[in-house]
Amino acid sequence: MISAILHLAFAFAAAPAAIGLIGKTKATFAGRSGAPVTQPYSDLWRLLNKEVVRSTTTSLVSAFAPAAVLAAIACALLFVPFASQPAPLGFSGSVLAFSALLGVARYLTLLAALDTGSSFPGMGASREAMFGALAEPAFLLVVGALCRTGGDFSWDAILDVQAFLSHGGSLAQLIGAASVLFLLLLAENSRVPVDDPATHLELTMIHEVMILDAAGPDLGFYLYAAALKLFAFAALIVQLVVPMHDLPRVLAMLFLLVGIGVVAVLVGMVESVMARLRLVRVPQFLVGISVGAAIVAAITFFGR
Amino acid sequence: MLTLLFLALGTWLLAALVGAWPSSRHARAAFVSACLTAAACGATAVAAVGLLLAPTEGHLLQLGWSWPLGRIQCGVDELSAFFLLGLSLCSGLASLYAIAQARAGHLSRSEACFFPLLLGGMAGVLIARDGILFVVAWEAMSLAGYFLVVTASANAEGQRAGLVYLIASHLGAAALVLLFLTLGAGGGDTSFEFAARSAAQYKGSFSYWFLLLFVGFGAKAGLWPLHTWLPEAHPVAPSHVSAVMSGVMTKMGIYGLLRILLFFPAVSFGTAATLVALGAISAFVAALHAAVQRDLKRLLAYSTVENVGLVAVGLGFGFVGKASDMPELVVLGFGAALFHVLGHGLFKGLSFLAAGTVLHATHTKNLDQLGGLATRMPRTAVAFLVGTTALSGLPPISGFVTEFLLLTCALRAAAATDPVLALLGLATLVALALTGGLAILAATKAYGISFLGEPRSEAARMATDPPALEILPLLLGAVGCVALGVWPASAISLLSPALRVLGIGNEGLPVFERALFSVGTVALLIIGAASLLWLTSLLLVWRCGKRYEPTWGCGYEHPSPRMQYTAMSYSQPLSVPFDGLLAERVAQEPVSGVFPAPASYEAWPNDVTGERLLLPLLARLRSLVGRLRLVQHGHLQTYLFYVFLTLVAALLWQLATTHP
Numbered sequence: 001m002i003s004a005i006l007h008l009a010f011a012f013a014a015a016p017a018a019i020g021l022i023g024k025t026k027a028t029f030a031g032r033s034g035a036p037v038t039q040p041y042s043d044l045w046r047l048l049n050k051e052v053v054r055s056t057t058t059s060l061v062s063a064f065a066p067a068a069v070l071a072a073i074a075c076a077l078l079f080v081p082f083a084s085q086p087a088p089l090g091f092s093g094s095v096l097a098f099s100a101l102l103g104v105a106r107y108l109t110l111l112a113a114l115d116t117g118s119s120f121p122g123m124g125a126s127r128e129a130m131f132g133a134l135a136e137p138a139f140l141l142v143v144g145a146l147c148r149t150g151g152d153f154s155w156d157a158i159l160d161v162q163a164f165l166s167h168g169g170s171l172a173q174l175i176g177a178a179s180v181l182f183l184l185l186l187a188e189n190s191r192v193p194v195d196d197p198a199t200h201l202e203l204t205m206i207h208e209v210m211i212l213d214a215a216g217p218d219l220g221f222y223l224y225a226a227a228l229k230l231f232a233f234a235a236l237i238v239q240l241v242v243p244m245h246d247l248p249r250v251l252a253m254l255f256l257l258v259g260i261g262v263v264a265v266l267v268g269m270v271e272s273v274m275a276r277l278r279l280v281r282v283p284q285f286l287v288g289i290s291v292g293a294a295i296v297a298a299i300t301f302f303g304r
Numbered sequence: 305m306l307t308l309l310f311l312a313l314g315t316w317l318l319a320a321l322v323g324a325w326p327s328s329r330h331a332r333a334a335f336v337s338a339c340l341t342a343a344a345c346g347a348t349a350v351a352a353v354g355l356l357l358a359p360t361e362g363h364l365l366q367l368g369w370s371w372p373l374g375r376i377q378c379g380v381d382e383l384s385a386f387f388l389l390g391l392s393l394c395s396g397l398a399s400l401y402a403i404a405q406a407r408a409g410h411l412s413r414s415e416a417c418f419f420p421l422l423l424g425g426m427a428g429v430l431i432a433r434d435g436i437l438f439v440v441a442w443e444a445m446s447l448a449g450y451f452l453v454v455t456a457s458a459n460a461e462g463q464r465a466g467l468v469y470l471i472a473s474h475l476g477a478a479a480l481v482l483l484f485l486t487l488g489a490g491g492g493d494t495s496f497e498f499a500a501r502s503a504a505q506y507k508g509s510f511s512y513w514f515l516l517l518f519v520g521f522g523a524k525a526g527l528w529p530l531h532t533w534l535p536e537a538h539p540v541a542p543s544h545v546s547a548v549m550s551g552v553m554t555k556m557g558i559y560g561l562l563r564i565l566l567f568f569p570a571v572s573f574g575t576a577a578t579l580v581a582l583g584a585i586s587a588f589v590a591a592l593h594a595a596v597q598r599d600l601k602r603l604l605a606y607s608t609v610e611n612v613g614l615v616a617v618g619l620g621f622g623f624v625g626k627a628s629d630m631p632e633l634v635v636l637g638f639g640a641a642l643f644h645v646l647g648h649g650l651f652k653g654l655s656f657l658a659a660g661t662v663l664h665a666t667h668t669k670n671l672d673q674l675g676g677l678a679t680r681m682p683r684t685a686v687a688f689l690v691g692t693t694a695l696s697g698l699p700p701i702s703g704f705v706t707e708f709l710l711l712t713c714a715l716r717a718a719a720a721t722d723p724v725l726a727l728l729g730l731a732t733l734v735a736l737a738l739t740g741g742l743a744i745l746a747a748t749k750a751y752g753i754s755f756l757g758e759p760r761s762e763a764a765r766m767a768t769d770p771p772a773l774e775i776l777p778l779l780l781g782a783v784g785c786v787a788l789g790v791w792p793a794s795a796i797s798l799l800s801p802a803l804r805v806l807g808i809g810n811e812g813l814p815v816f817e818r819a820l821f822s823v824g825t826v827a828l829l830i831i832g833a834a835s836l837l838w839l840t841s842l843l844l845v846w847r848c849g850k851r852y853e854p855t856w857g858c859g860y861e862h863p864s865p866r867m868q869y870t871a872m873s874y875s876q877p878l879s880v881p882f883d884g885l886l887a888e889r890v891a892q893e894p895v896s897g898v899f900p901a902p903a904s905y906e907a908w909p910n911d912v913t914g915e916r917l918l919l920p921l922l923a924r925l926r927s928l929v930g931r932l933r934l935v936q937h938g939h940l941q942t943y944l945f946y947v948f949l950t951l952v953a954a955l956l957w958q959l960a961t962t963h964p
Contacts, residue, residue: 051848055855057758059678059685064834067841071833078829089829091822093712097699100707104698104830107744114752114869117676118855122757122869129748130877133741140711140737144730148719153712213856217844221837283881290734297730301723 004078004088011077014257015231016040016224018264025268026198040227047220055213057117065112066214066221069105073225076101077232079155083252084245086156094154095143099136102188105225106132113210124209127279131194131206134286135187141293142180145300149173159236161243176296178240182263183289185233189226192271194282234263305358306380308351309388309431315344316424323416334416335406341420342399348427349392355385356801377433377495383566384430386642386802387559391430393784394551394649395423397777398544401657404774405544410664414455415542422448422548429556435484435494442480442556446473446524449553452545453537465536472523472533479520483564486516496567503567510575513568517561518582525557527616528586531609532914535593538608539601539669543660546601550608551653555645558615565623566806576623577728583616584735589913591742592882595749596875596909600659600669603750604652607695610739611648614706615641617732621713622806628725633716635803635812636819640709642799647702647788651694654781655750658688661774662754665767671749671871676759681769685755687778694785696747697740700827702788708823711736742878749874758865790827792820872907879907887912 020037027034054062079094079101081087087094110129113121143158149169150157158164161174187194190207197208211222238259244252277285323337380388402419405411425448428441450473454466487499519530526534534554538546565571590609597603618641625633661684662677663669678685690701697707714736717729759765769775788795796817803813857863879888892905935946 048844049848051851052845053851053853056852057676057855059756060682061678061689061756063841064838067837068830068834071837072830074837075826075829075833089825091818091825093708093715093819093822096708096711096715097822097826100697100699100704100826101830103696103740103744107693107696107698107748110744110748111752111756114748115678115756116855117757117865117868118857118863119867119869120858122874125748125752126869126874126877129741129745129874133738133745136737136741137734140733141730144715144718144733147715148726151719153715216848217841221841279877280880283877287881301726 003085007082007085007088008074008077010082010253011074011228011231012224014260015227016044018231018234018260019227021261021264022268022271025265026272029269029272040223044220044224047223048217050216052216052218054215054218055116055118058115058213061108061111062115062214062218065108065115066218066225069108069112070221070225070228072101072105072108073228073232076105077228080232080235081156081159081239082235083239083256084247084249087154090154090156092153094156095147095158096153098155099139099143102229103132105229109207109210109222112214116213118213121210121212124206124212127206127282128190128210131187131282131286134283135184135289138180138286138290138293139184139188141290141297142177142184145173145293145297146177148300155236159239160245161239161241162245170299173296173299174240176292176299178237180289180292180296181233181237181240182266183292185230185237185263186267186270187286187289189230189233191267193274193277193285196271196276198271230264230267231260234260237263305351305354308347308354309380309427312344312347312351313424313427315340315347316420316427319344319420320417320424323420324413330413330416331406331409334411334413335403337416337420338399338402338406338411341423342396342403344420345392345396345399345423348388349396352385352389352392353798355380356382356389356798375434376437377497378431378437379433380431381805382801383559383562383805386798387430387555387645388427389798390555390645390649391423391426391552393646394653395548397650397653397657397781398547398551399423400777400780401544401547401660401774404771404776405542407773408771412455412542414451415545418448418451418455419545419548422452422545422553426552426556430559433496435488435496435499438560439477439480439484442560443477445553445556446477449473449537449541449545449549453541456541456545462540465540468533469537472530476520476523476530479516479523480560483513483516483520487564487567496563499564500567504569506568510568510572513564514575514578517564521557521560521564522582523557525554525561525612525616526586526609527557527582527612528589528609529913529917531586531590532911532918534609535597535602535605535911538605539599543601543656543663546605546660547653547656550605550656551649554608554612555615555649558612558619558641558645562619562806571623571627573624573627573724576620576627577724578620580617580620580624580728580732583613583618583620584732584739586610586613586616587739588613588735588742589885591739591746592878592885593909593911594746595742595878596872596886596888597746598671598871598909600662600671600674600750600754601656602669603671603746604655604659607655607743607746608648608652610743611644611652614710614736614739615644615648617710617736618642618644618706618713621710621717624717624725624728626807628720628722630716630720631808631812632815633713634806635808635816636709636713636716638803638806638808639799639816639819640706640713642802643709643792643795644706646795646798647694647706647785650781650784650788651691651702654687654778654785655691655695657778657781658684658691661770661778662688662767664770664774666761666763668761668763671753673761674754674759674764675757675761675865675868676755676764677767678755680759680765680767681755683769683775684778687775687782688755689751690782690785692747692751694789695750696744698744699823700786700789700831702785702792704789704827705792705820705823707736707740709819712819745875745878749871753869753871753874757868760865760868760870790824790831792823793817796820876907885912886910887915 113125195206319340425445432438523530594606621637694701694703697703714733
């Protein structure tokens with residue numbers, strides 16, 4: 001219980017900084033000094049202390065969804081181990097629980113978007129629902145391939161590099177899986193090239209437009225959930241490629257944080273150097289990720 | 305317990321008689337009939353639970369009736385009892401709903417008569433231990449369903465749906481007759497006992513059997529590509545009948561498939577893998593079609609096809625596990641299938657009843673005429689939200705249990721050393737993942753377009769919750785779905801006897817129990833965390849205040865409900881990449897010119913399987929059979945000549961055999 005609370009506290013404390021780091025990277029690339037890395041903390045604090053404004057159209061779904069979305073992402077984080085610490089909750093099949101909880105978050109965000117009765121959030125919901133469905137196979141393929149080598153269906157079995165290699169896994173598999181997960185991170189967390197979190201033109205947005213009508217603490221919860229989701233994906237990627245199980249605990253945690261920082265900078269760089277894809281190209285991008293995942297699966301089968 | 309079961313059967317027959325009684329006080333007769341039906345469902349539930357919990361060594365009842373082909377045999381083993389439980393729960397909810405309808409005077413004579421007959425027919429299928437009785441009960445069930453479909457709506461669409469249903473059922477029934485004749489060949493006995501004995505000695509190719517089983521039972525269950533009749537017929541029937549048809553009648557196909565496959569000592573790996581593949585294709589194709597529907601009940605019917613596909617995947621993995629000697633795959637696969645029989649019966653029953661309530665309140669099932677019902681029908685909204693969450697296979701509702709078990713099966717298969725099995729596992733994993741994502745799309749559409757936003761029609765604006773009696777079955781169903789999702793391990797004592805029939809002893813159960821326990825943990829976790837954070841948000845709102853304003857329209861001053869995203873626009877992005885499977889038909893009057901005339905755009909979803917696969921196949925069959933018309937003149941003399949020829953041939957045959 002205590003370890004679970006500490007685990008979540010660590011994620012809640014560190015996650016907004018990753019978002020801040022992405023912003024800082026983008027500012028540096030654009031030649032601006034940009035907001036400090038701690039800006040998201042101030043933003044969240046401001047939002048949590050604001051009056052909430054809800055639409056007269058909405059039902060109880062809009063009131064309940066922000067809390068439940070944040071809860072679902074937080075619960076999903078309980079299945080992800082951090083550095084040398086095992087995950088607070090791990091059982092055979094916990095990877096599936098992880099993806100199902102992300103599904104719950106998506107489901108409720110979609111409903112809350114439709115609850116506003118405006119066509120803008122509806123448009124975002126429609127896109128998110130389809131892109132989410134297309135991203136799902138890539139995720140499960142990669143995870144299925146890794147679990148085949150790791151021997152069990154939980155993140156703990158996959159995310160220990162030395163143990164994974166001693167089970168007969170190859171480095172190519174790990175690097176391939178990490179790359180696929182990085183692309184999935186971009187897709188699932190609504191970053192460029194799938195979505196652009198910075199623009200305020202509703203027609204081009206997906207995640208931002210779904211929560212267009214949320215304000216105050218509601219918006220704060222959604223943004224916190226988004227930060228935590230990005231943090232979870234980044235933590236998975238880092239632990240796939242950086243061996244840190246033999247390090248002392250504090251050093252391993254530091255490694256993890258630095259690694260997540262590197263992933264955040266990478267996301268910022270991607271966002272600085274390329275533009276959003278046209279919407280009709282996004283499904284092709286997502287199918288491309290699935291093909292990448294299939295290649296990782298092929299390496300798992302034939303690469304020994 | 306068996307006595308109680310027969311009492312229930314008798315009560316259903318009595319209810320049908322009462323419902324059909326040509327009296328002037330029909331409303332009262334219908335009410336009595338509905339109450340009797342519900343009581344019989346209760347009795348069946350008690351009997352089924354009793355049979356599952358009390359250890360028995362097989363009840364078999366033989367009636368020495370002067371049946372033209374021997375005696376009637378009835379019996380109940382744990383597998384039948386489990387399906388009877390599924391039947392009684394879903395039908396119980398539907399009968400409670402029928403009581404509410406009868407109370408309001410909405411239950412027609414045909415519903416009051418044929419609905420209990422439908423239930424009795426299904427129970428008959430489950431307790432038959434004899435090929436002939438099985439087919440008779442099967443026909444009773446199919447025909448009762450047919451009459452319920454055709455009497456529900458007088459328009460051409462309804463009549464066409466009934467006809468399609470009738471043809472599909474009878475193609476299936478023909479395959480069943482052939483199946484039981486082949487099984488009983490050589491003994492002149494149609495009992496299941498004999499069939500099992502003759503099947504045990506069978507050592508040939510399995511494809512003949514599988515084809516018969518697939519056409520016979522797959523058509524009723526709605527497996528791809530024989531599913532096309534289902535979304536036509538199920539939505540036309542009255543809602544409580546749709547609930548039973550989707551929630552229970554499709555499972556009769558699954559039961560039959562399982563029952564006959566169990567006669568054979570072993571099911572080959574190829575057959576089992578085919579079952580997995582067919583199930584996965586059904587699930588994916590149906591989920592895709594469910595996502596693009598505009599009619600609420602049709603959407604739910606497609607989702608039924610999807611869920612039956614999931615059951616078939618589970619069964620297939622069970623048999624795959626048996627064939628490749630992986631005991632954990634066996635228990636997880638069969639466990640997932642049986643759990644879903646119960647879980648899907650409940651949540652699909654609930655969803656159809658909620659759709660029926662919406663239909664009564666607004667007189668439409670067109671999603672584009674609905675909207676904003678959540679604030680107008682709050683109790684229905686809560687129940688339907690539980691139903692759609694279950695449809696999308698998400699925690700903490702019962703649909704997630706099956707999703708989890710099936711994905712675990714696929715992962716385990718993918719981790720197997722046998723490369724063929726591993727590839728099957730990975731392919732199923734991809735199909736299930738896509739299905740899950742599309743199911744979320746369909747479920748958010750079903751709930752979001754109809755219950756959220758602004759009402760799109762005057763009828764939806766004026767809708768209100770129905771009286772408590774009609775809400776009761778919805779709430780009971782919702783409670784059941786949540787209970788199964790939060791505490792799935794509670795079903796283990798009911799599941800394990802049925803699993804024993806499938807060859808899984810107590811030593812195989814722990815892995816299944818562990819999986820169910822994990823699912824329950826996830827469900828409790830998310831409920832706990834969400835409640836905690838909701839309290840936090842309430843606290844924050846209480847501290848900082850709350851205000852209600854109109855939805856932000858990006859500066860536009862006169863928003864109207866018609867500007868909302870519609871059902872078809874919500875799923876429109878799917879129509880581009882999946883155009884080959886959906887073949888959406890579009891009629892449009894595009895905007896053109898400097899002073900454009902009124903423009904319009906309309907799109908209809910379409911089922912490619914029926915149009916491009918089944919119909920051409922049937923057309924070819926018809927032209928083939930058409931050649932037989934050469935002998936059919938319609939002249940009486942010709943037919944007499946045929947009789948004469950047959951007689952001469954028979955005499956010659958007799959002569960040839962007696963005087964060699």
